[in-house]
Amino acid sequence: MRLRNITGSREAIAGSPYVVPEALMCQCPGRWREMFGNGNPIHIEIGMGKGKFIHTMAKGHPHINYVGIEKYSSVLIRAVHKMEAEELPNLKFLRMDAEDIGKVFGAGEVDRIYLNFSDPWPKDRHAKRRLPSRQFLARFRVILKPGSRLEFKTDNRELFDFALEELSPAGWAADEVTYDLHSDPRLMEGNVMTEYEEKFSCLGNPICKYISRPGQ
Numbered sequence: 718m719r720l721r722n723i724t725g726s727r728e729a730i731a732g733s734p735y736v737v738p739e740a741l742m743c744q745c746p747g748r749w750r751e752m753f754g755n756g757n758p759i760h761i762e763i764g765m766g767k768g769k770f771i772h773t774m775a776k777g778h779p780h781i782n783y784v785g786i787e788k789y790s791s792v793l794i795r796a797v798h799k800m801e802a803e804e805l806p807n808l809k810f811l812r813m814d815a816e817d818i819g820k821v822f823g824a825g826e827v828d829r830i831y832l833n834f835s836d837p838w839p840k841d842r843h844a845k846r847r848l849p850s851r852q853f854l855a856r857f858r859v860i861l862k863p864g865s866r867l868e869f870k871t872d873n874r875e876l877f878d879f880a881l882e883e884l885s886p887a888g889w890a891a892d893e894v895t896y897d898l899h900s901d902p903r904l905m906e907g908n909v910m911t912e913y914e915e916k917f918s919c920l921g922n923p924i925c926k927y928i929s930r931p932g933q
Contacts, residue, residue, distance in 0.1 A: 723790070723791040723794055726790040726791050726793070726794040727790040729794055729797065730790050730793055730794060730797060730812055733797050733800075733810075735797055735800045735801075735804075735808070735809060735810055736793070736797065736809075736810045736811070736812060737752075737809055737810070737811050737821075739812070739813075742811065742813065742820065742821050743820065743821075745821040745822065746820070746821060746822055746823035746826070747823035747826065748823075749782065749784070749822070749826060750782075752809070753782045753806075753807065753809075755782070757780055757781055757782045757807070758780075758781050758782065758828035758829070759781075759782045759783075759784065759822075759826060759827050759828050760774070760781055760782070760783050760784075760827070760828055760829040760830075760831065761783070761784045761785070761786060761822070761827055761829070761830055761831070762774075762783070762784075762785050762786065762830075762831040762832075762833065763786045763815050763818070763830065763831070763832055763835075763848060764786065764787065764788070764815065764832065764833070764834075764835050764836070764848060765785035765786060765787050765793075765796060765810075765833075766787065766792055766795075766796075766833075766834070766911060766912060766913070767792060767795035767796055767799075767912055768785055768787075768793075768795060768796025768797075768799050768800075768810075769799070769910075769911055769912050770831070770833055770909050770910070770911040771783050771785040771796075771808065771831075772796065772799045772800070772803070772805065772808065773909045774909055775805045775807050775808040776803070776805055777909075778807075779805075779806075779807055780807075781807065781828075782807050782808075782809075783807060783808045783809075784808075784809050784810070784811060785808065785809070785810045785811070786810075786811045786813060786815060786818070787810070787811075787812060788812070788813065788814050788815070790812060793810060793812050796810060797810065815848060815853065816856075818856050818857070818860060819856050819859055819860060822860040823860070824859055824860065825860070825861065825862045825863065826860055826862070827860045827861050827862065827865065828861075828862050828865050829861075829865055829866060829867070829868070830857055830861065830865075830866075830867040830868070831867075831868050831869075832848050832849060832867065832868070832869040832870070833869075833870050833871075833911045833913070833914070834870060834871055834872065834873075834911055834913040834914065834917075835847065835848040835849065835869075835871065835876070836848075837871075837873045837875070837876040839875075844879070847876065847879065847880075848869075849869050849876070849879070849880035849883055850879075850883055851883045851886050851887040854867075854883060854884070854887035854888075854889055854931070855887060857931070858887075858888070858889075858931040861931060863933075864930065865930065866892065866928055866929060866930045867889075867928070867929050867930070868926065868927075868928050869926065869927050869928075869929070870898065870911075870914065870924060870925070870926045871924070871925055871926075872913070872914075872917040872918075872922040872923070872924055872925070873925075874896075874925065877896070877925035877927075880927065881894065881927065884927075884929055887931075888931060888932045889929050889930065889931050889932060890929060890930060890932055891927050891928070891929045892928045892929060892930060893926070893927060893928040894926075894927045895925065895926050895927075896923060896925050897923040897924070897925075898923075898924040898925065898926045899918055899923070899924055900923075904926065
């Protein structure tokens with residue numbers, strides 16, 4: 718658990734206009750452009766934490782629709798507070814488990830996926846729970862538009878090595894790979910740091926990143 722439980726967070730999220738109600742999630746597939754009121758591309762961040770990354774991205778790219786996904790109410794509430802302080806029309810939130818991603822997005826509906834500092838699930842028996850695992854890559858393949866990409870960042874080298882090894886068995890290919898993102902001026906262009914990225918990079922931890930796409 719990333720944060721202690723915050724009393725009342727679930728209730729606050731349930732009443733927030735920025736969070737899609739759980740009862741309406743089953744109606745989301747194929748309707749996201751209708752929900753945003755435009756035909757702009759849809760980018761999603763899975764495991765968005767407190768929302769710094771996706772809020773910054775949405776503010777800087779008003780022509781793109783963003784959906785932030787977070788499992789824990791005590792974490793998501795921080796992102797809701799950011800929206801209350803600075804509302805953005807192109808950003809919505811979902812409180813859900815990533816395993817159900819195919820229940821809220823239709824086939825080919827998503828233009829980009831971001832995975833930032835995902836839970837490493839270090840025990841081998843939990844490998845299939847890791848977001849860059851082949852099991853999740855199979856889910857992501859369905860919702861991504863052909864030719865679209867996934868961007869993954871972490872400071873956990875073991876998780877990153879695992880993630881790279883999962884690409885080929887899942888039928889994905891890496892377009893970019895770096896083991897030290899902050900030392901790569903080209904890949905750092907336009908980089909938006911998450912809370913964890915700021916923390917770990919200040920500690921001297923190199924940040925790993927890949928950009929990948931599903932094969933045909």
